[in-house]
Amino acid sequence: MNPKSLIAIILFCISSYIVTAQEVITNESIIQMMELGFDDTMIIDKIYTSDVKFDATIAGLGKLKKAGVSTEVISLVMEKSKQNTKSKTGIYFVNEDGEDKLIQPAVFSGTNDNKVAQRLVSNLINSKQKARLPRTKSNNVIKTNRPEFTFIFNPATTEVDNLQNGQGNVGIGGLNWWFRVASNPNEFVLVKLKVKERQNLREVITGKSSYISSSEGVDPKLAIGFDIEEIEGNKFKVTPTSLEPGEYAFLYQGQVPQGRQNQSVFDFSIQ
Template sequence: MNLSKTIFGTLLLILLCVNSRAQELITNESVLQMKQLEFDDFMIADKINTSDVKFDASISALSELKKAGVSSDIISLIMEKSKQNTKSRTGIYYMADDGALKMVHATVFSGTSEDAVANRLVSGFIPKMKKARLSSSQSNNIINADSPEFTFIFDPSSSQADNMQTDQGGGGYMDWWFRTATSPNEFVLVKLDVNEKRNLRELITGKSNLVSNNDGIDPKYAINFEIEEIEGNKFKVTPTDLEEGEYAFMYQGLVPNGRANQSVFDFSIR
């Protein structure tokens, strides 16, 4: 009897300590820790329902929970909470050092240019490079990892009116990209050329000559990335190892009438 009281008191103390941290972010790892401490399902569920959460509901992550003995009821709750998270603002997010998701705000092109040397060639058969410029030699989105993980959140169910919504702030950010696109496959990842002297970054957005005019990113400059579907409108994107430098995701899909694709989602790897 005394042993039972001791165990109950210990569990109650642990629960009180956990609840005292109301703003603690609960993740898959948190659930595994509570399971290892032999928390009952009602305790784990209560903690999930009264805390901020960020769950990975991918098949591989849920499999790990199941193997660890987490009950089907708790796994169902995790999946439900994960669905609620997808109602957050559409866009591209990266995992910060503190484990929180931070938005990658779009940066508007500060100007465009064409190769002046090629322009002066009489023949015109040497392609002229079209370049878009970004102000400053470094992005405001700084990531301290060579293998960053990004989360893309889309909202393809929105109406056409939603697709045409206006600037929402945050450096010219307009989320029509994520209301028109349905997959990260409609974006391309490229490394930006840095011009320290002129304090800007450049991106080749096309080339032209007398016989052709090609807009968009040349596939040979694209950087590969892996895509894992977390839910119907939420994806995990992991690029291959990135060197230190400046990078950007750029939308390559169909641009709605009335819109111009004049921004990129830029970031620095440090």
């Protein structure tokens, strides 16, 4: 085979892969496959091996029914509509352009424990565990004191079970596993971060210990309340109480699967 032919084949394979990777199956795709003569088995296989974006409203399901789509396929559409693709899970806010922006998790740069200092002051250990974020400002800037957030979850039982059984992170992004394990915003806490200008960081207290006892997690007294409205089975609108200008973050406070550490937060600035 000459070099030109080989290059042409390679380019064709790459382009075919890109088209396949970007393909998203919708209600219209299912109707189209039916009209082309695909049977239920082929349609179901295609749904399971593709990204999907289904309309599971009564109107959307009604169109499928009128088109002659089987009950089995419609049931799968309803099931898959509750499970957004991995790239869509997370916390979103509306930016200045009116677009939904995903808050990428920020990783704690380190922790600080003041046990030694407290021991010098008294014979009792009374310390605070602090988690720190680099920089004094978040990249996620919101210019309203009552923002609305959208939480999208994608709980996948088999993936969660595999993770908890120590079988790896099947299908769960390294910085996105919260939205596969959690099921609603009540498993997160909203806090205001303390800004340390001279140290160029933000921090939050994540635990306390004393001579008598110790505790992990954010103090409930520091948690900021928010309203939750269920939009769909795995999609929620979260509206905090009025927030004054400053630095804030959502922290996951639910059960941490075996082999994971909760070292990230979803931070934002109110201006």
